[in-house]
Amino acid sequence: MHFISENLDDYVVKHSENEPELLQQLTRETYQKILQPRMLSGHYQGRILSLISKLVNPKNILEIGTYTGYSALCLAEGMQKEGELHTLDVNEELFDFQRKYFDKSEYGPQIFQHLGDALEIIPKLDKTFDLIFIDADKENYPNYFNLIIDKLNVGGIILSDNVLWSGKVLDPLKPDDKSTKAVLDYNTLIKEDPRIETVLLPIRDGLTISRKL
Numbered sequence: 001m002h003f004i005s006e007n008l009d010d011y012v013v014k015h016s017e018n019e020p021e022l023l024q025q026l027t028r029e030t031y032q033k034i035l036q037p038r039m040l041s042g043h044y045q046g047r048i049l050s051l052i053s054k055l056v057n058p059k060n061i062l063e064i065g066t067y068t069g070y071s072a073l074c075l076a077e078g079m080q081k082e083g084e085l086h087t088l089d090v091n092e093e094l095f096d097f098q099r100k101y102f103d104k105s106e107y108g109p110q111i112f113q114h115l116g117d118a119l120e121i122i123p124k125l126d127k128t129f130d131l132i133f134i135d136a137d138k139e140n141y142p143n144y145f146n147l148i149i150d151k152l153n154v155g156g157i158i159l160s161d162n163v164l165w166s167g168k169v170l171d172p173l174k175p176d177d178k179s180t181k182a183v184l185d186y187n188t189l190i191k192e193d194p195r196i197e198t199v200l201l202p203i204r205d206g207l208t209i210s211r212k213l
């Protein structure tokens, strides 16, 4: 979802970092072979993830929602040399695709895939993280926050994607629309939680950045 005009959007992209060749390949193959290719973060948001990761320079990164691995590779660009990126996805059909691209990158040995429901995997991760990207099923965003907050180091960052939910956050809530309800609840939860400071950035479909105090 783009909230600014196409011309302005083109200008914004043109005046931002170029997309690395490997990520262009990954995007092409995702569009050729994988369902719902629009789920992938893409060039502009990917460069934002990369730059934020470089600013944070995390040791450990957690990603909830790998899809074909685009955002994981962007986040890995800022990871410390001895760092680890743990990425979770429930869809086993994506596993080999992800691995192929992780291994084509320089970060392959540092990227660990976890296959299964993030709600079950997160409690078993015996690690703390400096950067966490939440980009899976919207209905569980509040649950993910509650599971990860104690695994986030002080000064660590949570990035949450799709927090404007194609603008539906402003529409009257339909009783059966569980995803929008969860996004609304999540946006309130992270605004009000005293353990973090939060700014919602109107980038693409909405990207919130929260820092642990």
Ligand SMILES: C[S@@+](CC[C@H](N)C(=O)[O-])C[C@H]1O[C@@H](n2cnc3c(N)ncnc32)[C@H](O)[C@@H]1O
Residues within 6 Å of the ligand: 039, 040, 041, 042, 064, 065, 066, 067, 068, 069, 070, 071, 072, 088, 089, 090, 091, 116, 117, 118, 119, 135, 136, 137, 140
């Ligand atoms: C929007 S896509 C992630 C896109 C990816 N972060 C990127 O930017 O390229 C969401 C992913 O979350 C995964 N997912 C959905 N529910 C999940 C769950 N309960 N546990 C783990 N992964 C889940 C889906 O299989 C899908 O691949």
